[in-house]
Amino acid sequence: MSPAGSSFTDRLLGRVRLGGLLSLAAPVLAIVFAGLITSIVLLVTGGPPLETLGVMVDYGVQPRTMVLTLNYATTYYLSALAVAVGFRMNLFNIGVDGQYRLAALIAAAVGGAAVLPGPLNTVLVIVVAMLVGAGWASIAGLLKVRRGVSEVISTIMLNAIATALGAWLLNTDRLAVEVAGSNNIGTKPIPEAARVPGLEIIPGTGTKVFGLILLAVAMGVLYHVLLNRTRFGFDLRATGRSESAAVASGVNVRKMVLIAMIMSGAMAGLIGMPQLLGASYSYSLDFPTGLGFTGIAIALLGRNHPVGIALGALLWGFLDASSNILQLHDISPEIVAIMQGTIVLSVIVAYELVHRYQISAGQRRVSKELAGKTPAQPEGASA
Amino acid sequence: MKGPVDDSPGPSVRSHPHSLSVTWAVRAEEAVISTSTPAVELEGITKRFPGVVANRDISLSVRQGHVHAVVGENGAGKSTLMKILYGMQRPDEGEIRVNGKPVSFRSPADAIEVGVGMVHQHFMLADNLTVLENVVLGSEPRKGGLGLDFGSARERIREISRSYGLGVDPDALVEDLGVGARQRVEILKVLYRGARILILDEPTAVLVPHEVDELFANLRGLVREGLTIIFISHKLDEVLSVADAITVIRRGTTVASVDPKDVTARQLAELMVGSELPSPETRESTVTDTVELSVRGLTVRSADGRPVVDDVSFDIRKGEVLGIAGVEGNGQAELVEAIMGMRAVEGEIRLGGQDISAWPTLRRREAGIGYIPEDRHRHGLLLEAPLWENRILGHQTRRPNVKGPWIDRSGARADTRRIVEEYDVRTPGIDVDAAALSGGNQQKLIVGREMSGDPVFLIASHPTRGVDVGAQAAIWDHLRAARAAGLAVLLISADLDELIGLSDTLKVILRGRIVADVDPRDVTPERLGSAMTGAGEAA
Numbered sequence: 001m002s003p004a005g006s007s008f009t010d011r012l013l014g015r016v017r018l019g020g021l022l023s024l025a026a027p028v029l030a031i032v033f034a035g036l037i038t039s040i041v042l043l044v045t046g047g048p049p050l051e052t053l054g055v056m057v058d059y060g061v062q063p064r065t066m067v068l069t070l071n072y073a074t075t076y077y078l079s080a081l082a083v084a085v086g087f088r089m090n091l092f093n094i095g096v097d098g099q100y101r102l103a104a105l106i107a108a109a110v111g112g113a114a115v116l117p118g119p120l121n122t123v124l125v126i127v128v129a130m131l132v133g134a135g136w137a138s139i140a141g142l143l144k145v146r147r148g149v150s151e152v153i154s155t156i157m158l159n160a161i162a163t164a165l166g167a168w169l170l171n172t173d174r175l176a177v178e179v180a181g182s183n184n185i186g187t188k189p190i191p192e193a194a195r196v197p198g199l200e201i202i203p204g205t206g207t208k209v210f211g212l213i214l215l216a217v218a219m220g221v222l223y224h225v226l227l228n229r230t231r232f233g234f235d236l237r238a239t240g241r242s243e244s245a246a247v248a249s250g251v252n253v254r255k256m257v258l259i260a261m262i263m264s265g266a267m268a269g270l271i272g273m274p275q276l277l278g279a280s281y282s283y284s285l286d287f288p289t290g291l292g293f294t295g296i297a298i299a300l301l302g303r304n305h306p307v308g309i310a311l312g313a314l315l316w317g318f319l320d321a322s323s324n325i326l327q328l329h330d331i332s333p334e335i336v337a338i339m340q341g342t343i344v345l346s347v348i349v350a351y352e353l354v355h356r357y358q359i360s361a362g363q364r365r366v367s368k369e370l371a372g373k374t375p376a377q378p379e380g381a382s383a
Numbered sequence: 384m385k386g387p388v389d390d391s392p393g394p395s396v397r398s399h400p401h402s403l404s405v406t407w408a409v410r411a412e413e414a415v416i417s418t419s420t421p422a423v424e425l426e427g428i429t430k431r432f433p434g435v436v437a438n439r440d441i442s443l444s445v446r447q448g449h450v451h452a453v454v455g456e457n458g459a460g461k462s463t464l465m466k467i468l469y470g471m472q473r474p475d476e477g478e479i480r481v482n483g484k485p486v487s488f489r490s491p492a493d494a495i496e497v498g499v500g501m502v503h504q505h506f507m508l509a510d511n512l513t514v515l516e517n518v519v520l521g522s523e524p525r526k527g528g529l530g531l532d533f534g535s536a537r538e539r540i541r542e543i544s545r546s547y548g549l550g551v552d553p554d555a556l557v558e559d560l561g562v563g564a565r566q567r568v569e570i571l572k573v574l575y576r577g578a579r580i581l582i583l584d585e586p587t588a589v590l591v592p593h594e595v596d597e598l599f600a601n602l603r604g605l606v607r608e609g610l611t612i613i614f615i616s617h618k619l620d621e622v623l624s625v626a627d628a629i630t631v632i633r634r635g636t637t638v639a640s641v642d643p644k645d646v647t648a649r650q651l652a653e654l655m656v657g658s659e660l661p662s663p664e665t666r667e668s669t670v671t672d673t674v675e676l677s678v679r680g681l682t683v684r685s686a687d688g689r690p691v692v693d694d695v696s697f698d699i700r701k702g703e704v705l706g707i708a709g710v711e712g713n714g715q716a717e718l719v720e721a722i723m724g725m726r727a728v729e730g731e732i733r734l735g736g737q738d739i740s741a742w743p744t745l746r747r748r749e750a751g752i753g754y755i756p757e758d759r760h761r762h763g764l765l766l767e768a769p770l771w772e773n774r775i776l777g778h779q780t781r782r783p784n785v786k787g788p789w790i791d792r793s794g795a796r797a798d799t800r801r802i803v804e805e806y807d808v809r810t811p812g813i814d815v816d817a818a819a820l821s822g823g824n825q826q827k828l829i830v831g832r833e834m835s836g837d838p839v840f841l842i843a844s845h846p847t848r849g850v851d852v853g854a855q856a857a858i859w860d861h862l863r864a865a866r867a868a869g870l871a872v873l874l875i876s877a878d879l880d881e882l883i884g885l886s887d888t889l890k891v892i893l894r895g896r897i898v899a900d901v902d903p904r905d906v907t908p909e910r911l912g913s914a915m916t917g918a919g920e921a922a
Contacts, residue, residue: 229792231785234775241765247725248754248762249777250745 026354027301027308030347031315037346038339047331055329060322063205070202072317074213074274075288077310079295081223082133082267084304086151088227089240089260095140095155096268097292098162103133104272105166105187108283109175111276112188121194122277126215129269129276136162137265138258145254151261159292170285179284186284196277210274219267220306236260268292297344303351316340420483422447422580422611423468423499428477430463437463439636441477445580445628450602450612452622452643455632455655461615464632465582468613469501470494481580500578502569504585508557515540515553518572543574548604563594567601580611587621599625617655619648631655669702670887674736675871676722676840681730683717683895691717693895694730699840699871704862706874706886706903710915714895715875716757719844722873723747723754734840748777753838755829757845757875759822763829766818770810770828771799773817778836802831807857823854830858840871847881859885879908891915 039049059065079096086093093099107129116124140158143149170176176185198208227233239246239256247253271291276283298316302308323336421444428441438460445451455461466472468479470488479486481497488494491501508517515537524532540553549567557565566586573581583602587595602612602625616622622629623643631639631654639654646654676699683692692714699705709715721728724744732740739747748754754777756762764773775784775795783794799813806827810820817825826846833841843862847855862885866872876882882889883903891899891914899914 229790231779231788231790234772234779234790237768238765238776238779241767242761244761245763245765245776247744248723248756249779250743250748251779252743252745 026350027312027347029353030301030343030350033346033350034339034342037342038335041338042331042335045332045335047335052326052329052331052335055325056319056322059325060318063202064207065321065324066202067205067207067209068321069314069317070209070213071274071279072320073310073313074210074216075271075291076294076298076313076316077216078219078267078271078274079291080298080302080309080313081219081295081306082264082271083292083295083299084302084309085223085264085267086260087240087299087304089236089256090243091257091260091264092152093137093140093155093261093264093268094152094296095137095158095162095292096264096271096295097290098155098159099133099136099265099268100271100292101166101287101289102136102162103129103269104276104287105169105175105283106132107269107272108187108190108276109169111190111194112282114191114194118193121191122196125190125194125277126270126273129273130266131269133269134262134266137261137268141258141261144261145257170283176284179282184284184286186280186282186287189282190277194277195281196274198278210278212274212278215270215273219270220310224306232259271295297340300344301347315343420447421445421480422449422482423613424478424480424483425464425468426478426480428464428467428474428479430467430472430474437635438467438474439634441632441635441637443630443637444640445611445613447611448606448609449627450606450614450625452614452616452626452629453632454615454617454619454622454629454651459632459655460635461632462584465501465584465613465615468494469499469582495573495576495578498577498579499582500573500576500580501582502566502573502584502586506565506569508565508568510556510558512557513553514551514555514557514560514568514571517557517568518553518575522576540571540575543571547574547601547608549601561594563597566594566598570601570605579609580613581605582613582615584615585617586614587616587618595621619651619655623648623651668887669867669869671701671703671869673701674698675701675703675734676873677731677733678722679731679733681718681721681728681732683714683721683726683728691895692721692728695892695895695897696730697890697897699873701839701869701871702866703887704866704872704874704885706876706882706889707892708876708879708882708889708901708911708915709892713892715844715892717895718892719754719757719842719873719875722842723752745780748836749780751837751839753833753836753841755826755833755841755843755846757848759825759829764817764825767816769816770803770808770813770820771796773828774799774802774813774832776832778832781836798835802828802835806831806861807854823850826850827854827857830861834861834865838865838870840873841865842873842875844875845877846874847876847878879911883908883911 035053042049042052060069079100082096082099083093107125110128111121111125114121136158137155140149140151140154143154144151168174170185170187172178172185175187177188178184179186196211199211199213201209225233227237235246235251235256238249239251239253243253246256272283272287275288280287294316298309298312301312301315302310319336319340323333326333326335423443423445425441425443428438430438441460441464443453443464453461453464463472467474467488470491470493473487473489479488481499484497486493486497494500509520512520515533518540519531519533519536524536537553540551543549544551544553549571551564551567551571555564557568560568570581570583586598599621602614606612606627614622614626623646626643629641629643629646629651630637631641631651633655641651641654678698679696681692681695682690685691695714695718697705707715707718717726720726722732724739724742724747728740730740731738734747734750734752737750739750742750754762760766763776765776771792772795775790778784779790783791783798785791786794796813802808803810803813808820808824808827808831810824817828820828830846841862846862847858850858859881862872862874874882874885883906886903889901889903889906889911890897891901891911893915901911901914
C-alpha cells in the first residue's frame with residue numbers, strides 16, 4: 001500500500017515516477033481537456049473554436065512563427081530548468097523571476113562596459129549573469145539553512161526587492177543610458193563582437209533562431225547527467241525523496257539546500273541571455289519580465305524531466321507565438337493565457353488520475369501474476 | 384486450501400446471569416438472531432497490494448457473545464484483515480457475513496451501520512474536549528434544527544457506561560484521563576454508535592498490567608451483555624487468559640482455530656510461526672580484547688535542554704554484541720542517532736581508537752559504521768526509488784556504487800543483484816521500487832547493504848521488527864556470522880528473547896541512563912523486563 005503513501009506534492013513535482021506511456025498520457029489528456037475548456041470560452045465569447053485553432057496552427061507553422069516559437073521556448077526552457085533543479089529536492093524557488101532580471105541587468109551593464117575583447121566578453125557576460133543569479137538565490141538559501149526561513153516566502157520577497165533594486169540601478173545616473181531615438185533607457189549596448197549570432201536553421205525566413213538555443217540544449221543535457229549520473233545528483237534526489245533517509249545516509253542536507261539554491265539561481269541567471277546576447281543587446285525598460293513564473297508552470301508540465309520540459313517549453317512557445325495572429329481575427333489573444341492556465345491546472349489533475357490508475361493497474365498485474373502461479377509463498381503485508 | 388472454521392461445539396456456554404436492561408439502540412433484527420448464528424463470518428477473503436498478498440483465503444467464524452482472539456506475528460496480515468472487516472479496505476475476493484447476512488462495506492460508516500465497530504490501538508480522541516464531546520463527535524444528536532442535544536447524549540453515555548461497567552464520566556476532560564480510561568472512552572464511542580461487534584486492535588499494547596486486568600474485566604462485562612469482541616493480539620498469555628476462541632493467522636492466511644483450553648502458549652507460538660521456534664541464541668563467545676567503539680559520558684539533550692540520553696558510557700569490543708534493553712522511548716533512538724552523528728551531543732565517541740565525536744555522518748559511515756535503522760521507511764530507504772538506488776543510499780561515496788564523482792550504474796546494479804541473491808530478498812527484480820517489497824524483504828535488503836560496506840561496527844536497531852520468521856532467522860544468522868568475523872554490534876531491540884539470545888553483554892537503559900548491567904547467560908525475560916521498568920533498579 002506504500003505507493004499510495006506518496007504525498008500529493010511528491011506526485012505533483014514528479015518525484016514519483018510514472019511508467020512509460022502513462023507519463024505521456026497525462027499531459028496529452030490535460031492538453032485535450034484544456035482545449036475543450038478553451039473551446040467553451042471561445043463559444044461563449046462568440047469565437048469559433050475550430051477555426052481559431054486552425055488559424056493558430058496555420059500561423060504557427062509559418063517559418064517566421066516557428067523561429068519565434070523556438071526563441072520563446074529557449075528562454076522558457078532555461079527558466080523551467082532553473083525551477084526544476086529546486087523542485088527535485090523539495091525547494092520551491094519562486095524567485096527565479098527576480099534572479100534572472102537582476103542577473104540580466106548587471107550582466108548587460110558589464111557587457112556594455114566592454115572590459116574584455118570579443119568572445120571573451122560574451123563569456124564574461126554569461127558568467128556574471130550566473131554569478132548574480134546564484135548570489136541572489138543564495139540569500140534565500142542562507143536564510144533557509146541558517147534561520148529556517150521558508151524559501152517560498154523569502155524568494156517571493158526577494159523578487160520584489162530585485163524589482164526595486166533593478167529600478168534603482170537602471171537609471172541614467174547609474175547603469176543606464178538613454179536609448180537613441182526614444183524615451184526608453186537601457187544599459188550601454190553590448191559591442192557587436194560580443195553578440196551571439198543567430199542560427200538560420202529554419203529556411204524560408206530571414207528571422208534567426210537564438211544562437212544560445214545551443215546553450216539551452218547543453219544545459220538540458222547537463223541537468224540530466226548531473227542529476228542522474230553523479231553522486232551529487234543522487235544526494236540531491238535522495239534529499240528530495242526523503243530528507244530523513246538522506247540525513248541517515250550521511251547527506252549534509254543544509255549544504256545540499258544551499259548548493260541546490262545556488263545552482264537554481266545560476267541557471268536562472270541564464271534565462272535572459274538568449275534575449276540579451278541574441279536580440280536586444282542591452283537591458284532596457286522593455287526587457288521581458290515574468291519568465292520565472294512561466295518556468296514554474298513548464299517545470300510542472302514537464303514533471304522536471306529534461307525532455308518533458310523541452311516539450312512543455314515548445315508548446316508554450318507555440319501558443320505565445322501563434323497568439324499574435326488572433327487579434328487580426330478579432331479574437332482576444334488572452335484566450336491563449338486561458339488555455340495555458342487550464343493546461344497547468346488540468347495537468348495536475350491528470351497526473352493524479354494517471355497515478356491512481358497506475359496503482360490499480362499494478363494491483364491487477366500482481367494478482368494476475370500470482371494467479372498464474374500455484375499459490376506460492378505469500379508474503380505478509382509490511383506492518 | 385479450505386480455511387478451518389471454529390469447531391467448538393454448540394452455542395456459547397456463557398449464560399447471561401444478571402442481564403441489565405439495555406434500553407438503547409438495540410436493533411430489531413438483532414433481537415431475533417439466534418445465538419447459533421455466527422456474529423461474523425469471513426470466507427475466502429483475499430486482499431492484494433502491489434507486490435504482496437496481504438490476506439489469502441482467510442476464513443473465520445466468530446460466535447455471538449465470544450471474545451474471539453485473532454493472533455499472528457507482525458506482518459502476518461491481521462491489521463489488513465481487520466481493516467477489511469470494518470470497511471477501511473475492500474477485499475479483492477471473498478465474502479463477509481454479519482449475523483448471517485452477506486455484507487459489502489464501502490466505508491467504516493457501512494460497517495457501523497450493521498453494528499461492527501473498531502477500537503483503534505492508537506487513540507483517536509481530541510485531548511481538549513470532554514468525553515461527551517469526543518463521543519458525539521461526528522454523530523452529534525440534534526435538537527430542533529441546529530442545536531446540539533447534549534442532554535440526551537450525556538444521559539445515553541451514562542447509561543452505556545453503567546450497563547457495561549465502564550465507569551466513564553461524560554463531563555471529564557480527555558486530557559485528564561489516564562490511558563486505561565481513554566481506552567474505555569474509545570470503546571464507549573463505538574458502543575454509542577450502536578456497535579454490537581467490537582474489534583479491538585492490540586488493545587493491551589499501551590496498557591500497564593493492572594490496566595490490562597481492568598480491560599479484561601470490562602471485556603467480560605461486554606460479552607456478558609451479548610456483545611461480540613474480536614481481539615487482535617500477539618501477546619499469547621493475554622490471549623489465553625481472555626479469549627473464548629482463537630484463530631491463528633500466518634503469512635496472510637488462517638492456519639488454525641483452537642480452543643484456548645486446549646493449547647499452551649508455546650503451542651500457540653509454534654502455530655503462529657509455523658515451525659519450531661527459531662532461537663536467537665549464539666553459541667560460543669567471539670568477544671576479543673580490542674575495543675572497537677568506546678562511548679564516554681554521552682549526553683543528548685532535547686530541544687528544551689532536558690537530557691534524553693544522560694551520561695552514557697560503554698565499550699564494544701570486536702566480535703561482541705552489546706544489547707541495550709529498555710522500554711521504548713527511554714533514549715535508545717537518540718543514542719543511536721548520536722552515534723551516527725545525526726544529533727548534537729556532549730561526550731566522546733571513539734571508533735577504533737579515533738575520536739569521531741566531531742565527524743559528520745558520512746565520514747562515520749565511511750569509517751565503517753553500518754546502520755540498520757529502527758524506522759526503515761524513514762531512515763533506511765527511498766521508498767519511491769528502485770532497489771539498486773537504495774543500494775547506493777548511505778554508501779554513495781564507495782565502490783562499487785560510484786567511480787569518482789560518477790554513479791557507477793552497472794557496478795551498483797550488479798552488487799544489488801548479489802545482495803538480492805545472498806540475502807534472499809524476494810523481489811521480481813532490482814528495478815522495482817522499494818515500496819513494493821514486504822517489510823521483511825525491505826529489511827533483508829537493508830541488512831545486506833549495511834553488511835556490504837565492510838563495517839567494523841554495526842548499529843542494529845530493532846533488526847527484526849515487523850519481519851516474518853524466515854527473514855528473522857536469516858537476519859540473526861547474518862548478525863552471528865558478522866560477529867564471528869569480528870564485527871562489533873550495538874543491538875537495540877524490544878524483543879527480549881532476541882536481546883538475551885544474541886547479546887554478549889546487556890545493559891538496561893531507563894530515562895536515558897544506563898541503570899543496570901545484566902549477564903545475558905543467566906537472565907530471564909521476566910527479570911530483564913522488570914529491570915527495564917525500574918523495578919530492578921533497587922535490586
